[in-house]
Amino acid sequence: MAEFLQFLFSGLTVGAIYALIALGFSLIYNASHLINFAQGEFVMIGGMATVFLAAAGIELPLAALLAVLLAVAVAIAIERLGIAPAKGASVVGLIIVTIGASILIRGLAGIVWDRNFHSLPAISGEEPLVVMGATLLPQSLWIFGVTGLTALLLWFFFAKTLWGKAMMAAAYNPLAAQLVGIDTRRVVLVSFALAGALGALAGVLITPLAPTHFQVGVMLGLKGFAAAIVGGLGSGLGAIVGGLVIGIAEAMAAGYLASAYKDAVAFVIILLFLVLWPSGLFGLRGIERV
Amino acid sequence: MSLLAVERLTRSFGGVRAVQDLSFVIPAGGMHSIIGPNGAGKTTLFNLVTGVLRPTRGSIRFKGEEIAGLPPERLAARGISRTFQNLQIFFNMSVLDNVLVGSHLALDRNVLRALLRLPRLRHSERRVRRDAEALLERVGLAEWRDAPADSLPYGALKRLEIARAMAGRPELLLLDEPAAGCNERETQEIEQLLRGLVEDGVTIVLVEHDMRLVMNVSDHIIVLDHGQMLAEGDAETVRNDPAVVEAYLGQAGRTAGHAP
Numbered sequence: 356m357a358e359f360l361q362f363l364f365s366g367l368t369v370g371a372i373y374a375l376i377a378l379g380f381s382l383i384y385n386a387s388h389l390i391n392f393a394q395g396e397f398v399m400i401g402g403m404a405t406v407f408l409a410a411a412g413i414e415l416p417l418a419a420l421l422a423v424l425l426a427v428a429v430a431i432a433i434e435r436l437g438i439a440p441a442k443g444a445s446v447v448g449l450i451i452v453t454i455g456a457s458i459l460i461r462g463l464a465g466i467v468w469d470r471n472f473h474s475l476p477a478i479s480g481e482e483p484l485v486v487m488g489a490t491l492l493p494q495s496l497w498i499f500g501v502t503g504l505t506a507l508l509l510w511f512f513f514a515k516t517l518w519g520k521a522m523m524a525a526a527y528n529p530l531a532a533q534l535v536g537i538d539t540r541r542v543v544l545v546s547f548a549l550a551g552a553l554g555a556l557a558g559v560l561i562t563p564l565a566p567t568h569f570q571v572g573v574m575l576g577l578k579g580f581a582a583a584i585v586g587g588l589g590s591g592l593g594a595i596v597g598g599l600v601i602g603i604a605e606a607m608a609a610g611y612l613a614s615a616y617k618d619a620v621a622f623v624i625i626l627l628f629l630v631l632w633p634s635g636l637f638g639l640r641g642i643e644r645v
Numbered sequence: 646m647s648l649l650a651v652e653r654l655t656r657s658f659g660g661v662r663a664v665q666d667l668s669f670v671i672p673a674g675g676m677h678s679i680i681g682p683n684g685a686g687k688t689t690l691f692n693l694v695t696g697v698l699r700p701t702r703g704s705i706r707f708k709g710e711e712i713a714g715l716p717p718e719r720l721a722a723r724g725i726s727r728t729f730q731n732l733q734i735f736f737n738m739s740v741l742d743n744v745l746v747g748s749h750l751a752l753d754r755n756v757l758r759a760l761l762r763l764p765r766l767r768h769s770e771r772r773v774r775r776d777a778e779a780l781l782e783r784v785g786l787a788e789w790r791d792a793p794a795d796s797l798p799y800g801a802l803k804r805l806e807i808a809r810a811m812a813g814r815p816e817l818l819l820l821d822e823p824a825a826g827c828n829e830r831e832t833q834e835i836e837q838l839l840r841g842l843v844e845d846g847v848t849i850v851l852v853e854h855d856m857r858l859v860m861n862v863s864d865h866i867i868v869l870d871h872g873q874m875l876a877e878g879d880a881e882t883v884r885n886d887p888a889v890v891e892a893y894l895g896q897a898g899r900t901a902g903h904a905p
Contacts, residue, residue: 516770517745517746517748517770517773520738520742520745520746523735523737523738524735524738524746527735527736527737527738528733528734528735530697530717530733531729531733531734531735532735532746533696533716533717533721534695534717534718534721534726534727535721535726535746535747535809535810535812535813536718536721536722536813537718538716538718539718
């Protein structure tokens with residue numbers, strides 16, 4: 356039981372991180388029907404920038420905030436320089452633009468920063484709590500809290516504010532949205548900025564538990580994408596549930612089978628869903644094939 | 646004063662001129678109809694005026710200012726709103742939310758400012774919500790308020806689209822076949838609704854195939870054919886214009902002429 360609980364805690368922790376990344380995928384997908392494969396790079400920027408800003412002598416909380424802002428700036432740059440000028444291009448073409456952007460960002464990170472692994476101190480120390488024989492790191496509680504709060508804020512934004520509704524309208528029918536006065540290009544821009552912030556937040560939070568590296572975004576991005584697919588692209592609740600499902604499945608496979616299978620689990624799940632249930636657990640019907 | 650002035654407007658698609666050298670003026674107030682056979686350029690004209698298409702040549706002035714080529718969301722902000730021949734409803738939302746999104750313009754549109762001043766935002770959102778509910782009442786959809794839009798019958802969706810267009814408080818409202826596919830009773834409801842809007846001072850431009858509706862409600866009719874103006878005037882003038890009757894009104898025109 357303690358063993359199971361231990362795996363569950365570690366699955367929920369990493370799952371909450373995947374959920375944050377998946378929320379970024381869903382936001383951009385909702386606004387533009389794009390899958391932004393640079394999402395993982397925002398996570399990398401969040402971790403790496405915090406590490407290097409802290410090393411330059413900046414207080415950790417401020418360094419983390421600046422790292423999030425840097426990811427937002429990079430996300431805005433991708434949209435302004437890569438997506439907006441290519442208006443009229445097919446969705447597949449734009450997805451390839453995001454893949455190109457991710458390769459560029461990764462390359463720059465390897466040059467501007469370095470190619471070593473880095474870690475950050477945990478927010479509330481490393482002293483684990485013992486719950487029914489299993490240990491739970493305080494950092495995990497921070498991750499649960501921040502992910503939960505972020506999900507609540509996003510829910511409030513989309514369900515309760517006119518701006519959120521305007522974004523949903525623009526996603527559903529861009530033409531009609533424009534004709535009631537919604538600037539759909541700005542909606543896409545805002546979705547990129549939010550996704551950048553969410554990704555970087557995930558990067559800041561996970562770095563104390565899993566060291567960061569200039570290429571860490573590839574795998575984290577793919578896991579987040581798998582979470583978004585499992586939950587149903589475009590669904591906020593789906594992103595959360597999908598993230599937790601992938602995280603727990605991974606932790607169980609690593610614990611009961613072998614840790615070598617950990618990464619394979621996410622990809623087996625994503626393949627199963629894409630073939631058997633492409634709209635995901637909470638997705639809308641009629642996802643287009645690209 | 647003219648609300649909308651179109652001058653020598655041309656739009657070509659490849660070699661086809663959907664609208665050519667068209668000039669007309671819509672004065673402020675009243676109900677104006679644009680009629681003509683299929684392919685006459687009516688919908689193209691709407692798309693040009695609402696910024697969905699850019700003109701090849703020519704000028705469109707709204708309240709004296711050149712608006713040709715401006716994007717739709719800017720035109721909406723200036724007071725031009727429209728509905729579509731084939732419905733463009735946000736089917737993923739409730740009836741009320743559709744109208745609320747239409748009120749988007751009435752709110753502070755800066756996201757950051759909106760997020761940072763929540764109390765004021767809440768206040769204005771309450772006002773917007775009251776207005777949206779009043780609009781639903783007006784188009785007879787109050788009881789459907791919280792229903793998902795995709796559960797509404799066709800005629801109700803037509804009125805929902807009008808309510809959404811009105812939520813932006815337009816001065817000029819362009820309606821593309823609001824009665825298409827509606828039965829007799831639904832058409833009468835729409836006619837009542839349009840008359841009410843005109844009384845409130847909204848200038849309406851109507852594209853409609855239902856000649857009886859057009860002849861009943863219009864103060865001013867523009868007849869298009871092959872992208873050019875064939876005739877213009879009040880219902881009586883247009884109905885008796887031999888060119889119009891011969892060219893395309895045909896039987897429908899004469900029948901409508903005998904209608905009360």
